Amino acid sequence: xxxxxxxxxxxxxxxxxxxxxxxxxxxxxxxxxxxxxxxxxxxxxxxxxxxxxxxxxxxxxxxxxxxxxxxxxxxxxxxxxxxxxxxxxxxxxxxxxxxxxxxxxxxxxxxxxxxxxxxxxxxxxxxxxxxxxxxxxxxxxxxxxxxxxxxxxxxxxxxxxxxxxxxxxxxxxxxxxxxxxxxxxxxxxxxxxxxxxxxxxxxxxxxxxxxxxxxxx
Amino acid sequence: xxxxxxxxxxxxxxxxxxxxxxxxxxxxxxxxxxxxxxxxxxxxxxxxxxxxxxxxxxxxxxxxxxxxxxxxx
Numbered sequence: 001x002x003x004x005x006x007x008x009x010x011x012x013x014x015x016x017x018x019x020x021x022x023x024x025x026x027x028x029x030x031x032x033x034x035x036x037x038x039x040x041x042x043x044x045x046x047x048x049x050x051x052x053x054x055x056x057x058x059x060x061x062x063x064x065x066x067x068x069x070x071x072x073x074x075x076x077x078x079x080x081x082x083x084x085x086x087x088x089x090x091x092x093x094x095x096x097x098x099x100x101x102x103x104x105x106x107x108x109x110x111x112x113x114x115x116x117x118x119x120x121x122x123x124x125x126x127x128x129x130x131x132x133x134x135x136x137x138x139x140x141x142x143x144x145x146x147x148x149x150x151x152x153x154x155x156x157x158x159x160x161x162x163x164x165x166x167x168x169x170x171x172x173x174x175x176x177x178x179x180x181x182x183x184x185x186x187x188x189x190x191x192x193x194x195x196x197x198x199x200x201x202x203x204x205x206x207x208x209x210x211x212x213x214x215x216x217x
Numbered sequence: 218x219x220x221x222x223x224x225x226x227x228x229x230x231x232x233x234x235x236x237x238x239x240x241x242x243x244x245x246x247x248x249x250x251x252x253x254x255x256x257x258x259x260x261x262x263x264x265x266x267x268x269x270x271x272x273x274x275x276x277x278x279x280x281x282x283x284x285x286x287x288x289x290x
Binding site for chain 1: 221222229236237241248272280285
């Protein structure tokens with residue numbers, strides 16, 4: 001796995017340097033800058049919840065509350081992490097990232113207020129819809145679905161199976177599952193990544209999928 | 218053998234995929250490069266691979282890109 005994190009920081013642009021300087025001060029200039037930054041974060045968080053709102057079934061005041069809370073938490077995260085800003089982007093882009101992350105986390109939390117399915121259910125009937133299987137080809141994909149189910153049962157670890165079932169069969173958003181399992185996005189993604197690789201390998205070995213592993217993306 | 222493109226795409230993994238932690242850490246840099254029309258995928262192939270495969274990080278990428286473009290308007 002390649003590390004794509006630069007180890008050297010680029011020079012600061014004047015606006016970013018101004019933000020860093022004023023936020024390191026004490027007094028009214030800093031307070032004014034914080035207010036300006038907060039305005040930006042609220043604007044970004046509101047736009048983001050509006051963009052995602054239709055898919056997460058939240059509307060009206062609840063959505064706006066979520067955006068305002070995300071902006072407030074993002075501001076707190078930013079002020080606590082100023083020393084981590086390395087000048088690789090504009091300061092405001094780096095800051096807006098926290099607002100986006102907070103929106104994601106809060107939407108994940110919201111899922112469990114109205115969960116559609118229990119975490120441990122196994123809704124294999126969702127599989128055809130989930131992967132766009134054509135009803136006209138049911139005779140063929142039933143065989144594939146049975147092979148996939150067998151592989152899930154026999155090849156995956158308990159943790160891989162739990163994550164696969166929750167995300168793929170039960171439609172639990174990954175960020176919501178992260179909260180439920182007390183984990184983090186990276187760890188759950190890695191579990192699912194390993195499960196995907198293992199399942200594909202089994203389906204290829206048994207002739208259900210083509211072996212073209214040299215293909216990337 | 219039949220073609221099941223959606224299932225095949227979902228199960229297919231890219232060894233260049235850097236994972237969520239590194240993609241999230243570098244998201245602001247990657248987004249600015251995309252917004253500027255730069256060669257983001259060539260410069261950061263592992264992040265590009267990750268954003269294609271990870272729904273939540275892909276959403277965060279789209280959101281931050283929209284924010285950066287909106288602020289520039």
